Amino acid sequence: MTMRIADRISRLGTETAFAVGAEAAAWAAQGNAVYPFHLGDLNLPTPSTVVEGSFAAIKLGKTGYCPNAGIPELREAIALDVSASHGVDYTMENVVVQPGGKPTIGKFIMALMNPGDEVLYPNPGYPIYESQIEFHGGTAVPYGYTEGENGFELDFDGIEHAITDKTTLFILNDLQNPMGAELSAEERARLAALILKHDLYLLSDEAYFDMRYAGRSRSIVEEPGMAERTIVLYTFSKKFAMTGWRLGASIGPKEIVDIIAKINVNDESCSNHFIQHGAVAGLTGDQTEVLAILDTLHARRDAAVALLNDIEGVKCFSPDATFYLWPNVTEAMAIKGMNEYDEFRQAALHATGVSFCTRLHFGRPVPGETQKYIRFAYSGIDVPDIEEGLAGLKAWIEA
Numbered sequence: 001m002t003m004r005i006a007d008r009i010s011r012l013g014t015e016t017a018f019a020v021g022a023e024a025a026a027w028a029a030q031g032n033a034v035y036p037f038h039l040g041d042l043n044l045p046t047p048s049t050v051v052e053g054s055f056a057a058i059k060l061g062k063t064g065y066c067p068n069a070g071i072p073e074l075r076e077a078i079a080l081d082v083s084a085s086h087g088v089d090y091t092m093e094n095v096v097v098q099p100g101g102k103p104t105i106g107k108f109i110m111a112l113m114n115p116g117d118e119v120l121y122p123n124p125g126y127p128i129y130e131s132q133i134e135f136h137g138g139t140a141v142p143y144g145y146t147e148g149e150n151g152f153e154l155d156f157d158g159i160e161h162a163i164t165d166k167t168t169l170f171i172l173n174d175l176q177n178p179m180g181a182e183l184s185a186e187e188r189a190r191l192a193a194l195i196l197k198h199d200l201y202l203l204s205d206e207a208y209f210d211m212r213y214a215g216r217s218r219s220i221v222e223e224p225g226m227a228e229r230t231i232v233l234y235t236f237s238k239k240f241a242m243t244g245w246r247l248g249a250s251i252g253p254k255e256i257v258d259i260i261a262k263i264n265v266n267d268e269s270c271s272n273h274f275i276q277h278g279a280v281a282g283l284t285g286d287q288t289e290v291l292a293i294l295d296t297l298h299a300r301r302d303a304a305v306a307l308l309n310d311i312e313g314v315k316c317f318s319p320d321a322t323f324y325l326w327p328n329v330t331e332a333m334a335i336k337g338m339n340e341y342d343e344f345r346q347a348a349l350h351a352t353g354v355s356f357c358t359r360l361h362f363g364r365p366v367p368g369e370t371q372k373y374i375r376f377a378y379s380g381i382d383v384p385d386i387e388e389g390l391a392g393l394k395a396w397i398e399a
């Protein structure tokens with residue numbers, strides 16, 4: 001019997017990076033060493049404040065349904081945290097809690113996009129934007145970054161060219177996965193002006209806002225007029241090493257937050273009750289273990305960047321934030337006589353055990369791309385393995 005599947009499913013994308021993980025696991029199962037640089041996950045424990053706070057809540061019986069928008073204590077704690085870091089006065093009315101940051105993407109689109117609308121999204125970028133826009137009947141319009149002297153810069157020419165009278169939404173991911181890109185103050189102001197001029201709503205995906213090793217993160221919602229038209233994607237996944245716990249929030253104008261809470265009622269009723277109490281403990285308690293996560297990642301970044309730049313044909317920036325590197329490997333691939341990403345990725349895995357994602361995992365490639373990039377995540381691999389893996393990669397590329 002042929003299943004009659006709904007048409008919209010043909011428009012639903014996925015995260016093909018998970019397939020890279022499966023290939024690496026299969027290679028490891030055959031007895032090979034694998035150096036996992038493909039994971040956007042952490043091999044570090046969740047801080048004990050969160051763990052103990054969650055256990056305490058279970059013991060207190062916080063195991064039933066709770067409000068669809070999240071428990072008031074957590075909404076308030078998130079509002080305080082984000083108001084302080086963003087220079088905006090958010091209250092709990094501006095916060096709706098969800099199982100992770102990811103749900104914010106689809107719910108933002110459901111709340112604000114009509115079929116036929118055009119939505120600008122970063123490409124290379126997190127692949128779920130493209131998937132959710134198209135699934136809900138919108139047109140996904142990519143914009144990119146260019147390689148500058150010291151890092152990646154927003155391609156304003158491309159953005160201005162791409163905005164039409166059908167454009168209604170803009171998706172920004174600053175600090176950016178996979179590139180580690182970060183907007184300068186000038187870029188933030190210029191982008192905010194464009195968004196205002198064209199009367200767009202903005203999703204500011206700030207999944208990596210707190211994953212920072214130097215300086216201070218700034219959000220585009222600080223720009224005049226932006227908080228009124230922006231939903232911030234907030235998550236506990238990265239800062240608190242809680243990817244599997246599933247807890248995050250959408251933050252923005254009450255009118256949109258209320259719609260997202262209504263979607264919650266329809267989708268999941270509420271987020272996990274006792275974990276929300278654990279998250280309050282994490283936000284308000286001792287930060288020593290949270291800061292230790294950053295120290296660990298900082299050392300990994302320094303090791304990985306230095307070793308990658310020491311490989312012939314590889315050029316890699318050292319982003320101050322996220323836990324991703326986006327080295328340009330155009331020359332390295334040429335040295336190996338390879339033009340196809342999958343060929344290069346699989347050959348590297350089989351020759352060296354080094355597993356990474358490529359440009360292909362971050363949105364449909366845009367016509368005219370000439371440079372080749374791969375993504376290294378250092379969130380799931382310790383420094384000794386970074387050193388061993390990248391020594392092998394260097395030997396293989398330079399052989």
Ligand SMILES: Cc1ncc(COP(=O)(O)O)c(C=O)c1O
Pocket residue numbers: 040099100101102103126173177205207234235236237243247248
């Ligand atoms: C850019 C970006 N946004 C959102 C998410 C979603 O994270 P989560 O749903 O675990 O909070 C991720 C996860 O990797 C991400 O990289």
